[in-house]
Structure formats: structure tokens, C-alpha cells
Amino acid sequence: MRKRREGGYDPAAVAVRLAASGLFDESVVYERDGRWWFAGGAVAAVTIHRDTVRAWTGEAGEAGEADEGRTVSGLPESPVRSVAWTGSPARAIDVLLAELPIEDWRLYGRLDHELAFAVAGLPLSGDADRELGRLTVPRVEVGVDERSLTVRALNAADLDRVLSAALGAGDEAPAAAPRPVDVEDAEPGPYLAAVAATVDRIRAGELEKVILSRRVAVPYDVDFPATYLRGRRANTPARSFLLDLPGLRAAGFSPQTVVEVDADGSITTRPLAGTCPRGDDPAFDARRRAALLGDAKEVYEHAVSVRVADAELRALCEPDSVAIDAFMVVEERGSVHHIASRVSGRLDARHGPWDALVALFPAVTVSGVPKADAYPVIAEYEATPRGLYAGAVVRATHTGELDAALALRMVHTQDGGTWLRAGAGIVRDSRPVREYRETCHELATVAPHVVPSSDTPEPELPAA
Template sequence: PWSGRPADALRDAFAEAPLPAWNAYGWIAFEFAAARPTGRLAHLVVPRTEVRIAEGRAHIGGPDADRVAGLLAEAAPVAGTPSPVDVRVDGDAYRAKVAEAVAEIHEGRYQKVIVSRRLDIPHPVDVIATYARGREANTPARSFLLDLGGLRATGFSPEVLATVDADGRVMTQPLAGTRAFGAGAETDARSRRELENDPKEVFEHAVSVRTALEELHRVCDPGTVQVTDFMTVKERGSVQHLGSRAVGVLAPDRSPWDALDALFPGVTASGVPKPEAIEAITRLENRRGLYSGAVVAASHDGSLDSALVLRALYSENGRAWLRAGAGIVGASAPAREYEETCEKLSSIAPYVVPLA
């Protein structure tokens, strides 16, 4: 049992880990940051055996290394033919939610909120084959494939939420502002120019970067927080984003879990100000769970790596679904925001492989 901040519970649990050296992997749900969190908030494990792939080689460590090496040697290529999922559904309902959010923004309740929609898949899915097919077509910041506690998911995260190295250097990479990508060089270049010069997209990105800097200031030494890359275009599968990079150095009394807690959930997956945006999301949507949460890797040496769970497929209790959202500000047009969700869903929807 625990009480207080969920991040403190994770910090304390790993501080009491019986192993002198460990690596942990898992996920954190969006509701981890809710004012009154409910349901499963996180699931992290310290594996007995690890396989790390680097420079085309697999490095295996742990008591089951020989057995795992044998399994890898016998592994066959992943089979499966995708059955693309139609993303252009539920448009009226989503556009109505966007219009409601825009009205609340004009009332002064918040500046920005990410409104998402869920797309149910009417058949079981092969999560591993979907990862294999989708990874070939995507250019993520991080990709992931997990099966923990009955929840299976795979995705191609466009965005690093927080990294902390063993020396306490923190980095976050907010992406906000979107246009389609992959329609050909001429069309992609035109979309890029639109993205870089659209006042709505630039404003959405700027307020996200400002919030990320404010959050870093809460946990980093004064004078170390800075933007090292501002509003450059990042290509991520079926879309291109405006992206920035902000860094800082943890204050001596702060831990990697404090950095994650300060930046979670990503401003680009929640809104500005965050508390008001999270409250709006709980009214406008059903429970998000893993969507817009994070996949996390942490280590005994104080390092931590986390990425937003976006552009993903989810499977639990015999059901499978996709989910995507768009950043809503006062200048948002519901039709354009719906189109943005279609563009993002297209990073994974064409690669969904049915379970044989």
C-alpha cells in the first residue's frame, strides 16, 4: 500500500530494491497525473534476463542467457499481412468535442488541451507482427512492444518525454504542430512550409515549450535550463512536427523520478495549464490508460529514459484499439483537428495485422 504522489511510491520502491544493480522497464498510465488517480497507474518490472541490441548484435545477460540465446537462434521471421484500419470514422462526435474545447478556451478556462478519439478494431490483432510491419514504415524517437499485466501494446513514439543520465542531465523534446508527411517530395515540402508559417501551429508549439521550461526549472539547478533546439521540423512516419529540445541539470535534492513527475504527462499530450487541461480531458473523454502515458526504462545508476505513448496499438481483454489526438487552442478549426487525428492514426493503422 502507498499514499501521496505516485512518483514518490515508485522512487521509494526502487530505493528498496534488493539487487545492487538493476534495470527496470514498464509503462505509466495517463491517470498517473490525475488529481484523484484511479485504476492501474504503472507497471514496471526488473527482468531476470535482458537482451540488448546494439550495432546489429544482441547482448544477452542474466541467469537464462543460454536458453534465450537458443531461442533467438531458432527464431523465424515474423509473418503476417496487414489489414489496414479505416481511420475516417466518428468524425461528427470528435468535431463536436473540439468545438466544446474551443468554447472553453475562449471562456478562459485553459489555453490548450489535447482532445483524442479512440478507434476500436473489430477483430483480435497480432501485436508482434503489427510492430514488425509498422517499424519498417516509421521513424520514431522510440519504439516499443510490451506485454505486462494483461495489457499488450506496440507503438512508434514520436517524442522523448524525459531522459536523465547518470550525471543528472535532463532532456525533454516537446513536439507540437503537425502536418501530413509521405505524400511525395513536393507535397511534403509544401506541407512543411505551411507548418512553419501557420500562426496556430507556431503558437501551440511555443506555449508547449514554455511549459516544458517551467517544469524543468522546478527540478533543475538555476542557470542550467536552456533550449538547445527550437522549432525545427521532425519527420515521424506519416506526419511531420515542429520540435524543440530543452535541457537542464537536476538539483542535488532531486531524483530522476522527480524529473519524470515534473514533465508528466507530456504537455503535448495534455495541455496548458496542465491541471486545468487534465481536468478537461477527464470530462471530454473516457479513461485514457496507457494512451499519452509513457514507456519507461530506469536503472540503479540514476539514469532514466521515457517516451510518450502515442502512435500505438493497444490490446486487452480480447479487444484492440488505436487512439490519437490533436492540440486544441483558441484558433483551432474542428475539421482540421479531425484531419490531424487521421494523419497521426495513419502511422499505425495501415500496419495492423489480424491474429491468425
């Protein structure tokens, strides 16, 4: 069922209103090119594990309502089908999607960074059978931009409730003020030492580049919808997302995509590497951009990433279709400038969108060169698994479209806490203090905009 409304909308506010409404027990908000989607509930799911992909399908009528009208997803407790995989889960995903009982499905979900370890045949820390990815077919999908709003639902009751929530401004209370998170590390020594040790390994010829990250604890409970709205107003992301999924909440303002695939097989990836901070003075920022393009370390870091992205597309695409459409263009992303390029092609007959996503995942700009050699270095020097960080948030359709945002510049839950996280690209000319400062600049995209939940106590003031 479908309804469309024309009018003037604030699409980010509509999406956040739906996410905060409590109508569904899980939801995804995804933004691309001025259009927002809200995906509420789940009528089917595909989960990716170390050596299997599993399907969970329910009937629309199986979903019930809990307290205060909240719709609970009607998925079974056990998967209805499981397909084994080795090397790549792409074919197993294709098999299970072809069997979905919904013909014109849309999928929303996430992939954890550690999926790359499984694809490479490397060991996983913790629960080896844990979810490395979750993709759901929503009960309700809302698409909204400044001119129109469209609701798709499995039944009239869901459609009417969601349309009412989307259109009703109501008497919403103003969001609480943000409480900026301190991004400095009280003990930066371990990160500095990890960078120095990695530089030594690169100079010894083990590999060319590694991205090392550090995480910062958020010392209070977070209002994720309010944080997303404030952060989105202050940022210029390539994509943005707001997740409320089983065991995970996140709000992010991604600077780049992992991969974009159109229904006709056109494919694009946009490597982003090379960074400098932004400021409030346009003239000073112009000098910074020029200096960034003249910085040998930053240019090298970017160039090796483009080389890898080009090779990855050539392995997937029709002969002579791969091109570097844009090279070393400086883009503004929140609190920083990045060097950006765009590589595109057309998938050949052997490869589909899921092959493309697995082949380019994780982005070279958050892993290293070569990727497989970078994974053990990341696991050695980073104290905790990355989870969603440096993974992807995904939207896909039955027509072959797939859009995957790189999961960066976000606040997210993990291990019972709430965190910010950022990394820097380490190459042979890296200097530890400079790379640490780069993580601070990137964290500043999100840190000033984090909003505490309404029941978070006010911070204690120091004694006079």
C-alpha cells in the same frame, strides 16, 4: 550472469523473435537510438496506485516452467511492502527501489495517463485502487544493436535458452499480410462538437490548450509482434516499444520522449506540437514543412508547450542550467511532420529521475496548458479513460538513467478490445474539421501496418 556476442544483427528482428518466442509470461521491447532491449519475465515489480506504491519481490528460484518451456514470473500474490504517497509518488518509488534485493537492477514498464489525475488530486473513474503504473525488474535482459548482442540473466538456464532463441533464425513462417484499419469515424459529430465546445472554453479564458483524442476499434485480433516489426520498418520514431504485460498488449512508434535523464543528472525533454501530413513527393513535402512553420495556429500551439516544458525543468534543475537547445525544427514522424524543440538542464541536488518523470508527466503535448485545468476537460469530453495512451513506456537503471517514451502512435488492448487512438491540440484558433483530420493523419502512422493474428478469419467479400 552475462554473455556477449559480436556480429551483424537485425536488432528489431532479434527483439521481435524473443517477444514472439513465448519463453516468458510477460515481456517488454524498448528501442532507443539504434539499440533494442528485450526484458523477459519479472523477478521484482513496483506498482503505482492512487495513494500507495507497492513492491512485489520474489526469488530467482521461485520461477517455474509452464507448458512448452514458458517461464512464469515468481512474484508473490500480495505486495511485500507498501509506501503511502501524497502529491508525488517519486519518493515512495525511490524508497522501494533502494530496498530491492538486486543491486544492479534495470526497470521496464508503463505509466497510465490517469496517474496525472491522481497526482493532481482529481477523482479516478472505475476502480480507484487500480494500477496506474507497473515497473518490473526482468529475469532476463537482452541488449542488441547492429554490431553486438548482450544477454544478462539470473541463472545459466535462462541465459542459454534466451541466447539460443535470440541467435536462432529458425524456420520462422512469414508474417501474415497487414489488414489496414479504417481510421474514419462513422459518426464524427461528437468529436467535432467536443472540439467546438473546448474552443469556446479557451476563448472564455478557462485555459490555453487541451489535447482531445478519439479512439478507433480494431475489428480483429492482432499479432502484436508482427505488427510491431512491420510498423517499425515503415516508421521513423523517436522510440518504439512492444509490450506483453498482465492485462495489456501494445505495439507503438512514439514520436517523442516525455523525459530523458542521464546518470550524471543531465535532463532533456522534447516537446512536439504542430502537425501536418507527409506525402510521397519530396518537393510537395518541403512546401508543407515551410507552410507548417508559417501557420500561426500550429506555431502558437508549439510555443505554449515549449514555455511549459521550460518552466517544468527550471523547477527541477540547477540555476542557469536550463536551455532551449533546439527550437521549432520540423521532424518527420511516420505519416506526419511535427514541429519539435529540445529543452535541457541538469537536475539539482534535491531532485532525482523519478521526481523529473512525475513533474513532466504527462507530456504537455498530450494534456494541455495549464495541465491541471486540462484534465477535467479531457475527462468530460473523452468517453473512456486513456489508460496507456498518452502515458509513458519507461526504461530505468540503478545508475540513475531514465528514459520515458510518450505512449502514442500505437495499437493496444483496453476494455476487452483492441484500439488505435490519436488526439489533436485544441487552441483558440482551432477548427473542428481540421483537428479531426489531424487525428486521421496521425492514426495513419499505425493503421496500415496492423497484422491480424493467424486465427483471424478472412473478411467477407461483398456480394457481387
